[in-house]
Amino acid sequence: MTLPLTEHILYTQDQLHIEACSIESIAAKTTTPFYCYSKAQLLSNIHHCQAAFKPHGMDIHYAMKANSNLSILRLIADQGLGVDLVSSGELLRAQAAGIPEKSMIFSGVGKTTVELTLAINAGVGQFNVESVEELELLATLATQHARSINAALRVNPDVAVDTHKNITTGRKGNKFGITIEQALSLYQCYADHPWIKLSGLAMHIGSQIQSVTPYRQAIEKLMALATKLEEAGFSINSLDLGGGFGVDYGDGANLDLVSVAQEIARSTANFRGRIIVEPGRSLVANAGVLVSRISYIKEAQPNPFLILDAAMNDLMRAALYQASHPIVPTNTDNDSAIRHYDIVGPICESTDTFARSYPLSKSLKAGELVAFLCTGAYGSVMSSTYNSRSILPELLVSGTETQIIRKEITQAQLIEYEL
Numbered sequence: 001m002t003l004p005l006t007e008h009i010l011y012t013q014d015q016l017h018i019e020a021c022s023i024e025s026i027a028a029k030t031t032t033p034f035y036c037y038s039k040a041q042l043l044s045n046i047h048h049c050q051a052a053f054k055p056h057g058m059d060i061h062y063a064m065k066a067n068s069n070l071s072i073l074r075l076i077a078d079q080g081l082g083v084d085l086v087s088s089g090e091l092l093r094a095q096a097a098g099i100p101e102k103s104m105i106f107s108g109v110g111k112t113t114v115e116l117t118l119a120i121n122a123g124v125g126q127f128n129v130e131s132v133e134e135l136e137l138l139a140t141l142a143t144q145h146a147r148s149i150n151a152a153l154r155v156n157p158d159v160a161v162d163t164h165k166n167i168t169t170g171r172k173g174n175k176f177g178i179t180i181e182q183a184l185s186l187y188q189c190y191a192d193h194p195w196i197k198l199s200g201l202a203m204h205i206g207s208q209i210q211s212v213t214p215y216r217q218a219i220e221k222l223m224a225l226a227t228k229l230e231e232a233g234f235s236i237n238s239l240d241l242g243g244g245f246g247v248d249y250g251d252g253a254n255l256d257l258v259s260v261a262q263e264i265a266r267s268t269a270n271f272r273g274r275i276i277v278e279p280g281r282s283l284v285a286n287a288g289v290l291v292s293r294i295s296y297i298k299e300a301q302p303n304p305f306l307i308l309d310a311a312m313n314d315l316m317r318a319a320l321y322q323a324s325h326p327i328v329p330t331n332t333d334n335d336s337a338i339r340h341y342d343i344v345g346p347i348c349e350s351t352d353t354f355a356r357s358y359p360l361s362k363s364l365k366a367g368e369l370v371a372f373l374c375t376g377a378y379g380s381v382m383s384s385t386y387n388s389r390s391i392l393p394e395l396l397v398s399g400t401e402t403q404i405i406r407k408e409i410t411q412a413q414l415i416e417y418e419l
């Protein structure tokens with residue numbers, strides 16, 4: 001494994017640093033576990049993404065589900081990106097971060113009446129509709145509120161994707177989107193609707209994808225549909241191609257954004273409208289770490305257990321889809337021979353296991369810190385309070401400055417909500 005360290009999250013003199021701050025110095029000022037992000041890494045990821053897609057005139061809408069902390073959102077919005085959101089909660093957050101409603105795309109398979117009403121009245125720029133039934137409801141609400149709606153149909157192109165089965169979204173049997181056949185008849189049905197303007201097609205085929213092939217295959221199907229619709233007299237003004245661009249979690253595999261952009265440009269060369277992409281993970285994953293303290297090293301067979309104070313409720317990805325994150329000591333100056341550990345959290349579930357037989361220094365001791373790398377995406381946002389555990393603080397580092405960007409939601413505060 002090659003550690004996915006970056007220009008801004010790296011070892012300096014045996015100490016893991018985020019920019020100019022050592023993790024040990026940050027941990028001295030807060031409780032563990034905690035999430036910590038690098039502002040410079042985040043900005044570098046955004047600029048890299050813009051450099052890949054902007055020369056082709058493509059629009060970037062950050063899929064805010066990956067990390068929706070307000071400070072992170074503000075940084076992303078300041079760079080001129082729009083957002084892709086999937087709930088009224090995300091809409092409120094995007095508004096709180098100052099993102100213009102026109103720059104928002106509302107995706108999601110189960111938008112409720114309340115959520116659609118809120119989004120319609122807020123003036124959300126584009127609705128990505130995922131079913132016949134949703135379009136009916138959207139049309140009813142748009143008529144009631146006398147609001148013009150710009151909508152795209154999310155199509156399920158049914159392509160195979162080389163990722164974990166739980167994070168494919170564009171295969172037959174996945175709940176997302178409508179079929180290509182349905183798209184044509186919906187365009188015909190809503191052609192003269194006074195408030196619904198169907199003018200785009202959308203797709204999102206999965207997450208942590210490592211090859212451009214499924215994009216090429218899916219875009220081919222989308223382009224064929226767009227051509228058919230145009231021949232039938234409909235104008236298709238936008239193609240939203242989703243996100244899903246894979247990042248390196250230590251196995252060296254990732255998806256280079258420049259090649260994705262080139263592939264998209266090639267595959268959509270005959271399309272004259274606007275192309276949108278919705279990256280989430282690739283903008284934030286490697287900009288964040290989860291820092292945890294070792295509570296115990298419990299001797300056992302076949303491996304000792306490294307029992308951490310972080311658990312599956314803080315970082316669900318391992319329990320949810322067997323994802324692995326590189327786990328590293330924050331201080332390597334005592335590094336000695338390697339020992340293999342089973343790395344677990346304190347929660348009363350056997351799936352509260354981050355790694356099995358994981359090689360780390362033999363000299364590790366209870367009380368020392370480890371960091372989970374590449375946890376800026378789908379980390380903190382997926383937290384729960386299982387076992388009545390708190391929601392972790394989040395910090396942002398910029399140079400020598402460390403700022404708390406979300407306070408811990410404490411165990412006592414959680415109890416206050418119960419009547």
Ligand SMILES: Cc1ncc(COP(=O)(O)O)c(C=O)c1O
Pocket residue numbers: 063065066084107108204206207208242243244245278279280281282
């Ligand atoms: C509609 C949509 N767009 C974009 C994304 C972002 O995916 P990723 O974070 O893998 O780039 C998702 C993730 O599930 C999604 O559902």
